[in-house]
Amino acid sequence: MNTVSKPIIPSPAPRSSRPEILAEEIIERLTYRIGKDAKVAKPHDWLTATILVVRDRIIDKWMASTREVYATGAKRVYYLSLEFLIGRLMRDAISNLGLMEEVRDALASLGVDVNVIAGLEPDAALGNGGLGRLAACFMESMATVEVPAYGYGIRYVHGLFRQQLADGWQVELPENWLAHGNPWEFERRESAYEIGFGGAVEFITTHDDQPRYVWKPAERVIAAAFDTPAVGWRGKRVNTLRLWSAQPIDPILLDAFNAGDHIGALRESNKAESLTRVLYPADATPAGQELRLRQEFFFSSASLQDILRRHLQQYDDFTSLPDKVAIQLNDTHPAVSVAELVRLLCDVHGMDFDQAWDITRRTFSYTNHTLLPEALESWAVPLFERLLPRHMQIIYAINAKILIDARKGKNFSDGEIRSISLIDESGDRRVRMGNLAFVGSHSINGVSALHTDLMKVTVFADLHKLYPDRINNKTNGITPRRWLQQCNPGLTGLIREAIGDEFLDDAEKLRALDVHSSDPAFQQKFAAIKRANKVALSNLVASRMGVKLDPSAMFDIQIKRIHEYKRQLLNIIEAVALYDQIRSHPELDWVPRVKLFAGKAAPSYYNAKLIIKLINDVSRTINNDPSVRGLLKIVFVPNYNVSLAEVMVPAADLSEQISTAGMEASGTGNMKFGLNGALTIGTLDGANVEMRDNVGEDNIVIFGLKADEVSKVRSDGHNPRAIIEGSRELAQALAAIGSGVFSPDDRNRYTSLIDGIYSHDWFMVAADFDAYAQAQREVDQIWTNQSAWYTKTINNTARMGWFSSDRTIRQYADEIWRAG
Numbered sequence: 001m002n003t004v005s006k007p008i009i010p011s012p013a014p015r016s017s018r019p020e021i022l023a024e025e026i027i028e029r030l031t032y033r034i035g036k037d038a039k040v041a042k043p044h045d046w047l048t049a050t051i052l053v054v055r056d057r058i059i060d061k062w063m064a065s066t067r068e069v070y071a072t073g074a075k076r077v078y079y080l081s082l083e084f085l086i087g088r089l090m091r092d093a094i095s096n097l098g099l100m101e102e103v104r105d106a107l108a109s110l111g112v113d114v115n116v117i118a119g120l121e122p123d124a125a126l127g128n129g130g131l132g133r134l135a136a137c138f139m140e141s142m143a144t145v146e147v148p149a150y151g152y153g154i155r156y157v158h159g160l161f162r163q164q165l166a167d168g169w170q171v172e173l174p175e176n177w178l179a180h181g182n183p184w185e186f187e188r189r190e191s192a193y194e195i196g197f198g199g200a201v202e203f204i205t206t207h208d209d210q211p212r213y214v215w216k217p218a219e220r221v222i223a224a225a226f227d228t229p230a231v232g233w234r235g236k237r238v239n240t241l242r243l244w245s246a247q248p249i250d251p252i253l254l255d256a257f258n259a260g261d262h263i264g265a266l267r268e269s270n271k272a273e274s275l276t277r278v279l280y281p282a283d284a285t286p287a288g289q290e291l292r293l294r295q296e297f298f299f300s301s302a303s304l305q306d307i308l309r310r311h312l313q314q315y316d317d318f319t320s321l322p323d324k325v326a327i328q329l330n331d332t333h334p335a336v337s338v339a340e341l342v343r344l345l346c347d348v349h350g351m352d353f354d355q356a357w358d359i360t361r362r363t364f365s366y367t368n369h370t371l372l373p374e375a376l377e378s379w380a381v382p383l384f385e386r387l388l389p390r391h392m393q394i395i396y397a398i399n400a401k402i403l404i405d406a407r408k409g410k411n412f413s414d415g416e417i418r419s420i421s422l423i424d425e426s427g428d429r430r431v432r433m434g435n436l437a438f439v440g441s442h443s444i445n446g447v448s449a450l451h452t453d454l455m456k457v458t459v460f461a462d463l464h465k466l467y468p469d470r471i472n473n474k475t476n477g478i479t480p481r482r483w484l485q486q487c488n489p490g491l492t493g494l495i496r497e498a499i500g501d502e503f504l505d506d507a508e509k510l511r512a513l514d515v516h517s518s519d520p521a522f523q524q525k526f527a528a529i530k531r532a533n534k535v536a537l538s539n540l541v542a543s544r545m546g547v548k549l550d551p552s553a554m555f556d557i558q559i560k561r562i563h564e565y566k567r568q569l570l571n572i573i574e575a576v577a578l579y580d581q582i583r584s585h586p587e588l589d590w591v592p593r594v595k596l597f598a599g600k601a602a603p604s605y606y607n608a609k610l611i612i613k614l615i616n617d618v619s620r621t622i623n624n625d626p627s628v629r630g631l632l633k634i635v636f637v638p639n640y641n642v643s644l645a646e647v648m649v650p651a652a653d654l655s656e657q658i659s660t661a662g663m664e665a666s667g668t669g670n671m672k673f674g675l676n677g678a679l680t681i682g683t684l685d686g687a688n689v690e691m692r693d694n695v696g697e698d699n700i701v702i703f704g705l706k707a708d709e710v711s712k713v714r715s716d717g718h719n720p721r722a723i724i725e726g727s728r729e730l731a732q733a734l735a736a737i738g739s740g741v742f743s744p745d746d747r748n749r750y751t752s753l754i755d756g757i758y759s760h761d762w763f764m765v766a767a768d769f770d771a772y773a774q775a776q777r778e779v780d781q782i783w784t785n786q787s788a789w790y791t792k793t794i795n796n797t798a799r800m801g802w803f804s805s806d807r808t809i810r811q812y813a814d815e816i817w818r819a820g
């Protein structure tokens with residue numbers, strides 16, 4: 001027995017927030033951590049030094065947050081997501097710690113502009129779009145509303161590709177966000193797990209006569225943890241984003257190397273590391289990439305092993321797991337976790353199957369994000385079985401339980417049985433990840449009221465019949481810290497001046513702005529801020545693209561992934577029709593407009609890439625035509641990401657949310673724009689429906705077919721040709737595009753795109769065109785009365801508080817996780 005008395009470990013002194021101390025520490029980090037003299041330091045060095053100083057101020061709270069959960073035995077929430085579209089972190093962290101002014105002053109005293117170095121921080125794009133951005137907003141809100149939570153995902157070396165335009169075509173370049181290192185993350189060498197693939201399953205009898213299945217994987221890699229702190233508003237809580245990186249078990253095969261096979265000696269290592277090298281592009285069809293399934297299992301297994309280890313550190317066994325742990329599956333990408341938890345409980349921890357299954361279902365919940373059949377994940381049975389043989393067995397065992405219950409207990413028909421089965425037998429047999437996530441969860445939520453209703457009658461109709469109390473709605477939200485306070489400091493300042501600071505802690509308090517919406521003095525200030533934001537965007541467009549914009553024109557913005565259902569095509573066709581109108585009727589008072597687009601297309605999505613090219617072709621023609629007299633300008637801003645959104649959203653007068661009704665699960669871009677005082681033109685789709693309910697129908701411009709009308713048109717047989725022939729505007733615009741007016745170098749470039757509208761018009765572009773064009777003229781009308789315009793847009797800011805992700809997270813915490 002060691003008799004040395006327990007050492008008294010001193011706590012580090014609390015960090016000061018005085019600018020002079022901050023400045024001293026920045027110099028200290030620059031010198032001793034980065035090894036640079038202040039005289040020769042590059043802007044990047046200042047950025048790193050500043051982040052290190054800010055990070056220290058987070059660490060104390062981080063450790064306190066962790067200690068608290070151990071002390072109180074509070075339930076932990078785990079958010080599993082293959083994507084986290086976090087963007088830059090420094091401003092978020094500084095602002096949430098309440099240190100913005102102090103850091104600015106400290107840097108200024110050193111001759112450094114905080115805005116300049118903040119602009120150098122890489123935009124971490126570990127996600128494709130809305131789903132990944134939601135995960136990032138949730139991380140911030142979970143810390144803000146003080147839910148003890150961990151985000152789990154993958155530390156991709158290359159996030160979403162960087163988009164360039166070459167002659168108007170999208171070109172994809174690798175994104176290298178880790179090029180300058182990542183001062184935010186901590187590698188946790190002690191938190192590493194083995195992840196297996198392939199091999200075989202053996203059946204053994206343990207020493208106490210218990211039957212056991214043992215998976216003997218053929219390949220193994222190590223999952224290593226990298227932690228990034230997630231700071232809540234006012235620094236209340238700091239949670240952890242834990243991203244997994246794949247590493248080889250044997251970094252180098254020394255025998256091979258010494259025998260002269262220098263490349264072969266590193267093969268293992270390269271193979272392991274390639275697992276987490278790139279983010280898989282959304283919408284890439286077919287998604288049947290083995291690497292993708294490997295990524296999904298890799299991060300699911302690592303996360304679950306980590307969760308179980310942490311649970312056992314604090315509690316005796318796993319019977320308490322559902323009371324102490326809630327695991328949220330963000331879409332089906334982590335759905336294999338359901339089988340993995342059963343495997344770990346049974347095969348590794350010796351639990352019997354029925355108990356493991358009961359614990360699993362009470363622990364998991366699942367968020368569905370799409371009703372598009374092509375986006376519902378499934379894996380060919382042979383691939384799944386080869387890569388995850390034990391999980392395949394478990395899935396069959398689960399399936400047997402479910403189907404027997406449905407057949408015997410509930411008298412389900414053959415058709416119903418087929419649709420709830422975890423195995424799709426309709427063609428080549430496939431494992432349905434949506435069904436696996438559904439049956440393995442106690443809660444399945446949609447992300448807007450409309451989407452949740454549709455889920456019950458479409459994809460999950462039969463599963464809903466089997467388990468009628470599981471489907472519920474949690475309408476998405478956005479964090480008002482990033483999407484108002486940080487991206488729009490001008491507007492934030494004005495709101496504080498008008499209604500005080502309460503809205504900073506409770507976004508629904510923005511309602512108090514309502515009474516100012518018709519006040520001319522307030523409108524003028526609001527308009528001045530909008531104009532300043534438009535000037536800032538114009539400067540960005542001028543410097544990046546050499547295009548000059550008039551900030552007094554209406555800025556009409558559509559930024560989001562390029563997809564046929566999001567209908568950038570409808571927008572650009574309407575622009576062509578407007579172009580015709582402006583030239584035919586020069587005597588009318590046209591409202592000057594700048595139509596801005598931005599967004600990436602999945603590399604394999606041909607039509608989406610063609611739509612980008614079309615926007616650029618139309619833009620070149622219109623912008624260079626003197627008969628337009630500057631009344632219409634079209635700009636496609638390349639490389640849409642979170643940082644670009646932060647500049648474009650505050651500068652929008654008009655927000656385009658025009659998806660084919662029934663196809664956008666929620667949208668969150670729509671919310672960002674409304675909060676920043678844009679008028680929305682949109683269909684009754686996704687969260688637009690609830691936006692209309694919140695802002696009032698006078699403060700939003702709604703047009704087009706509704707979701708039930710779209711499905712009726714589709715099932716009754718849609719005749720787009722007749723519609724086009726009945727609409728002169730549309731017919732002329734389509735004829736111009738189709739015949740090569742905008743593509744004189746390749747007259748047939750758009751033939752197939754336009755033929756698609758004539759022949760089936762799946763996305764209802766022709767069906768909605770007239771309504772859309774008319775709605776746009778209604779928008780023009782409102783614009784001509786600037787006072788009416790600002791009443792509506794101020795009302796939008798005032799009434800969008802409900803869409804704060806704090807509200808969404810509170811609902812998850814109360815109704816699904818029962819935590820926090």
Ligand SMILES: *Cc1c(COP(=O)(O)O)cnc(C)c1O
Pocket residue numbers: 085128129130133559560561640641642645666667668669670672
């Ligand atoms: C908000 C956001 C999205 C989601 O936009 P939607 O309009 O809802 O599709 C996608 N990408 C980025 C970078 C975002 O900030």
